[in-house]
Amino acid sequence: MVLSISAFTYSSCNKPLERKADLVLLNGTIYTIDENRPQAEALAIERDRFVFVGNNAGAKKYVDEKTKIIDLKGKTVTPGLIDSHVHLEWYGRYQEEVHLHGTTNFDDVLKIVEQHVKRIEPGEWLIGAGWDHEDWPDKKLPTHERLSAIAPKNPVLLERDGAHSVLVNQTAMNLAGIDEKTKDIKGGQIIRDSITGAPTGIFVDRAKTLISNIKPQPSYDDRVRYILNAVDSCISVGLTSVHDAGVFNEPRLAYQIIDIFKSLAENGRLKNRVYAMLGGNEVYLDNYFEYPPMIGYGNHHLTFRSIKIALDGAMGSRGALLLDEYSDMPGHRGSVVTESDAIKKIAIDAVNKDFQLNVHAIGDSASRLSLDLFEEVDADYPIHERRFRIEHLQLISLEDIPRLKKLGVIPSMQAYHAISDMNWAETRVGKERVKGNYAWRKVLDSGVMIAGGSDIPVVPINPLWSIYASVTRRDIDGLPEEGWYPEERMSREEALKSYTIWGAYAAFEENLKGSIEVGKLADLVVFSKDITKISSEELLTTKALLTIVGGDIVYKRKEFE
Structure with a gap:
């Protein structure tokens, strides 16, 4: 009965409710991604839901002395954006690692590593990420010798862009007990010298675990910090929901991350919404279903109902x-x-x-x-x-x-x-x-929708x-x-749908989010420019000015004050 009353209330065709809105947005260019009402100029939010979408006059009927009013002054509004493939904890961790993106040759990588080695104690691990030999003139995979020479007392692990391979130095290999006699492991490869058979320092896919299993693991508090920092980055660009594509490859740690999400959601600290996937491989066949599905936890801030396998x-x-x-x-x-x-x-x-x-x-x-x-x-x-x-x-x-x-x-x-x-x-x-x-x-023309994402970091x-x-x-x-x-x-419309309603569908949430409609969760983003009309190049400089999740303003740029 409660569900029926709720559904009736929210589907009342924008009819004003007895209770007034908590927040009203006026004078906007609102792209709703709702086929029945593609565009509007105003909306009203009560608690965490849209209760009105339409024109200014209609929205003003929801205003009383307690209602907060935002004059958009023509600014563009879209539904909150959904990134369907992220690695949230990893992104937060990456922000604290040595950045190697943009290096144009191996010399650049070595210079950056050498500078950071001087700042750490002997024996301390140096972790970096982002190099890509395909961006270098010779396009050759590096080998460990020069890296080992500049960091003889510190184990070094440098992830290639994409994180499916790593370069490590001799110190790291020594700690792992790896030499020319070490065998490849199933699902991975140790790149070797063609003459001596000695490891070159490159480990691909599951061979990476030979190194990653011995490096220090972040603490619980570290992981909380990583996640919170990543969430802050997400809401600053208008991402109100993310699909975490494999919260960890080992179920024990994955469940720890899910517990962190739960705790943050319970305490109101998870500012966006997370659709979490348990990651892994056949090693953990017996561990995948220790948790039952968890749907809409913490007022729809956390859902766990999927598994990702590579x-x-x-x-x-x-x-x-x-x-x-x-x-x-x-x-x-x-x-x-x-x-x-x-x-x-x-x-x-x-x-x-x-x-x-x-x-x-x-x-x-x-x-x-x-x-x-x-x-x-x-x-x-x-x-x-x-x-x-x-x-x-x-x-x-x-x-x-x-x-x-x-x-x-x-x-x-x-x-x-x-x-x-x-x-x-x-x-x-x-x-x-x-x-x-x-x-x-070709995929879209076959009648299939695409869930759009980034794969951060x-x-x-x-x-x-x-x-x-x-x-x-x-x-x-x-x-x-x-x-x-x-x-x-x-098309511009398809790209926006891939980051809104199609992403919501990919998580069974198209009735909750992905469009601005009465009854749906009040997630939206205000942009500095009209992303449907500006030149493609201007998309690169357009900013998220305001991000709202469940009716709460979770991010606001200074120029929107």
Whole structure:
């Protein structure tokens, strides 16, 4: 009965309620992403819900002496943005590590490391991230010798951009007991000297655990700080909701992160909304379902009902699993990180225990294997309403695209990856296969929606940069002018939907968020420019001025005072 009354109250066609609004926004350019009312100039919020969307005159009927009124003065409003693929704790941790993004050669990396080594004590770990040898003139993977020479007394671990491979020094390898006799582990690779067989210092995919397992782990308080800092970064760019794509690869630590989210939500400190996925692989088959699904916890600030499994690695490190060999590495097809049989078992358990399954698949073989096992499961355990996802779907064989709609599979794709990878993607897979690389238009035209995201901290956090990539397929310097395979671009409307209503759908939350409608959660963002009309280049400089989550102002820039 309570639910019925609530539904009636919020669906009353903007009819004024006896109780007045807590917050009213007037004189705006409001893009609602509601097909029945695409645009409005005003809205009213009571508690955490929209109670009116329409014109100024209608909104003013909700005003009394206690109502806060904001004059938008023509500013643009959209629903709160949803990033469907982030790594929240990792992003907060990354903010405290040594930044190597933008380095143009290995010498730059070594200079930065050398400066930081001087500031720490002997024996202390130095952790950095962001280097990418594909941005360097010789495009060669570095080896550890020069790094070991400048940091002989400190273990050093430097993550490549994308985090699917790391470079470590000799001190770190010594601590881990790694030498030429160390064997590769399943789902990973130790890059070795072609003559001596000695490790070069590069560890790919699950081989990284040989090093990461021995480095000091953050404390509980550290993780709280990382998450809070990451959340602050999110709301500053208009991200009111995020899908945390694998809160940790080890369930014990993942459940700790979920407990942190719960505690923050209970205490009103989780300022945005988190849709958390448990991450991992077949090692933890017996641990995935220790927690039952948790939906809408803390007034819809936390939901935990999905599991993310990595089937392959990344394209940049040549760990993505391909149907045919890499064009620039004959005989090599990538790595299987988690076997299909293990994923199938998790998929069946997920269906039976009301969990969503999200498979990390970057290569075309990984995409096909994901669809194959989904079809096998679907034969006995229908998955269409379970909204299984493929995370990344960076390369897919064109003949496999129609299978997405047939199975109800949602591709969760990160547009910025296309413009960061485009300078070497064709070299990896060749001119023919690249037609299925970041094939957004082909996917959309097949009748499938795309959940848009960033993959922070791998790429920049600003959602407008991802939207820019979606609609231009140009890098931030505007190159190539015609766009990289421009026929795959999204429209401005599609790109915005990928960050709003489609992201909400990918989390079973389209009736709660993703559009500005009466009865939905009052999540919105006010932008400094009209993101539907400005030039594509201006998207890169447009700012979030005001972020509202559940009717609360959680972020405001000074110029909006």
